[in-house]
Amino acid sequence: MIDSEIIEKTKAFVKNELKNAEGGHDWWHIERVYNTSKTIAKWENGKLLVIELASLLHDIADSKFNNGDEEIGPQRAQKFLETQAIDELIIQHVVKIIQNVSFKGGSVERTFTSLELDIVQDADRLDAIGAIGIARTFNYGGVKNREIYNPTMQPDLNMNKEQYKNSTAPTINHFYEKLLLLKDKMNTETGRKMAIQRHEFMQQFLTQFYAEWKGDL
Numbered sequence: 001m002i003d004s005e006i007i008e009k010t011k012a013f014v015k016n017e018l019k020n021a022e023g024g025h026d027w028w029h030i031e032r033v034y035n036t037s038k039t040i041a042k043w044e045n046g047k048l049l050v051i052e053l054a055s056l057l058h059d060i061a062d063s064k065f066n067n068g069d070e071e072i073g074p075q076r077a078q079k080f081l082e083t084q085a086i087d088e089l090i091i092q093h094v095v096k097i098i099q100n101v102s103f104k105g106g107s108v109e110r111t112f113t114s115l116e117l118d119i120v121q122d123a124d125r126l127d128a129i130g131a132i133g134i135a136r137t138f139n140y141g142g143v144k145n146r147e148i149y150n151p152t153m154q155p156d157l158n159m160n161k162e163q164y165k166n167s168t169a170p171t172i173n174h175f176y177e178k179l180l181l182l183k184d185k186m187n188t189e190t191g192r193k194m195a196i197q198r199h200e201f202m203q204q205f206l207t208q209f210y211a212e213w214k215g216d217l
Contacts, residue, residue, distance in 0.1 A: 003048075003049050003052075006049070006053070006084055006085070006086060007049075007052055007053070007056070009084060010052075010053060010056045010057065010080070010084075011056060013080055014027065014030055014056050014057065014060060015027050017060055017076075018030065018059075018060070022139070022140065022143050023136075023139045024135075024136035024137075024139045024140050025059050029059065029127060029136070030055070030056060030058075030059060032127050032132065033055045033058065033059075033120070033123045033124050033127050034052065034055040034056055034123075036122075036123035036126055036127065036194075037051050037052070037054075037055040037119055037120050037123040038051070038052070038055075039123075039190075039194075040119045040122055040123055040188055040190045040191055040194075041119055043188075043189070043190040044115065044118070044119055044188045044189070044190055045115070046115045046116045046118075046119050047090075047093075047116055049090060050090055050093050050094055050097070050116045051116050051119055051120060053081070053086075053090070053094045054093075054094045054097040054098060054101070054116060054117075054120045055120050055123060055124075057073075057077040057080070057081075057094065057098060058073075058097065058098050058101050058120060058124060059073070059124075060073050060076050060077050060080075060098075073098055074095045074098045074099050077094065077095060077098050078091060078095045081094060081095075093114065093116065096112045096114075096117070097112075097114070097116060097117045097120055097121075099111075099112065100112045100117055100121075101117065101120055101121045101124055102124075103125070103128070103178055103182070103185075117187075118187035118188050118191075119187075119188060119191075121187060122186050122187050122188050122190070122191030122194075122195075123191075125182045125185065125186065125191070125195075126191065126194055126195060126198065128178070128179060128182060129179050129182050129183070129195065129198040129199060129202060130197070130198025130199075130201050130202065131198075131201060133179055133198065133202065134201075134202060134205055137171055137174055137175070137179065138171055140171075141170075141171030141174070144168070146168060146169070146170055146171055147170040147171070148170060148171050148172065149170050149171070149172040149209075149213065150170045153169060153170055153173065154173075155169070155173040155175075155176035155177050156169070156173075156177060157176065157177065159177065164177070172206075172209070175202060175206060179202060180199070180202060180203075182195065182199075183195040183196065183198075183199040
């Protein structure tokens with residue numbers, strides 16, 4: 001089976017798996033990360049088949065919607081890949097990327113390193129910032145019935161992994177606890193360049209938000 005056929009089969013599988021997914025983690029999120037991964041890969045190289053498969057499968061079963069289970073996504077991806085004509089080393093590489101791609105709090109380090117992980121993680125993080133990131137953040141906050149903002153609740157920048165996973169803080173706090181941190185956590189030079197404008201847009205949004213909240217504008 002040629003690579004293009006594998007990619008098309010993977011797209012069809014992911015679309016079906018995510019047909020009822022929350023708007024910030026649905027097929028369109030996957031497609032954006034897939035396209036951005038390929039854009040970064042043009043400048044950073046890397047093994048394209050691994051990058052494409054990992055970007056398509058990285059959120060196949062997000063732990064946030066599976067009772068915090070971080071293994072179900074990699075397991076489901078591996079089970080699918082093993083039905084395709086794919087080398088075992090590629091499968092294991094893709095699975096390791098899926099296991100390590102997500103942001104789990106500021107103090108959590110990756111347990112696996114590869115250029116392909118760097119590229120997919122940068123693409124995933126880019127989709128979490130800028131205009132799209134803002135839209136996804138408020139969409140998720142709405143799904144979880146969180147306050148938009150509460151001036152009495154300050155962001156917590158020292159959460160451990162479990163505290164981060166279980167946080168129910170207002171949506172605005174998430175900008176400080178994750179989104180504004182991502183620009184400086186990009187792995188590749190291309191990712192860092194792409195993050196600059198998106199980061200600045202979020203800062204402009206927050207300035208406008210606070211002015212409107214106080215009734216100044």
